[in-house]
Amino acid sequence: MPVPFKICVDCEDPHRLAAFWAEAMDYKVEDHSGLIAGLLAQGIITEDLLTEVDGHHAWKTLAAVRNPDDPFDQASDAGRGMRILFQVVPEKKTVKNRVHLDLHVGRDKIESEVERLEALGGTRLSDRFDENGATWIVMGDPEGNEFCVHS
Template sequence: MTSLFRHITFDCAEPHEPYELAEFWSRVIGHPVDPQAEPGDDEVVLEAPAGQPTLLFMRVPEAKTLKNRVHLDLQPDQPRDEEVQRVSALGAAIVDDRRQPNGSGWVVFTDPAGNEFCIERSAAERAVAERE
């Protein structure tokens, strides 16, 4: 027997609302916020394509105090540097820039609630690097 991923859950503590954080992530990955969700809800889900886990944003009483032990690594469908600019404009903050002169590497961000995630190279950029 095995288990499947159902949700990837993000904790949200004051002043961050689950609905607001879900809207941020909806703009990042393009999955819609559950149409039944409303501002003020304690739990908000981003809908996902069939077979993929949903992102769940849940209100918790305590603030984040340490580095995440698990985080998302995102592979954009456009060049990494363009995605870095786009996600920054949406409100994410760069924590660490690990891009290398040869084009490898990634950029570490925090979302508005302080959850870390990384933007890696696109599949097209990886393919070019493999041919070189």
């Protein structure tokens, strides 16, 4: 049986990265405020674990994005399909990622997509690569996590 998974990204500002990646991938930022309200009402959590994002409660140390077309949990808004979780860690990023995302946009859209992602806060980290029939440009998200805009 296949194992469900999510990709977890260590970071300093999970809400900034969730907003960037939701725009970059046309994903949806998960809204955990319904779950949070229930946990607050039951006294299971306290306000010190929370922040406010776009006028509603959110977890202070994590945020997630999901494919808007995949199934999700109605109570928590957590995706049950392709999903990325951003979680605060105390240490800063210091070396190249061992795992990264490739955004497949098509050969003719690579440059325009790089420009769009730069406008969202991404940074172009390389020239264009053309190898073995593939084309890509390496970029960094707002915290420097590498990813590729790929053919």
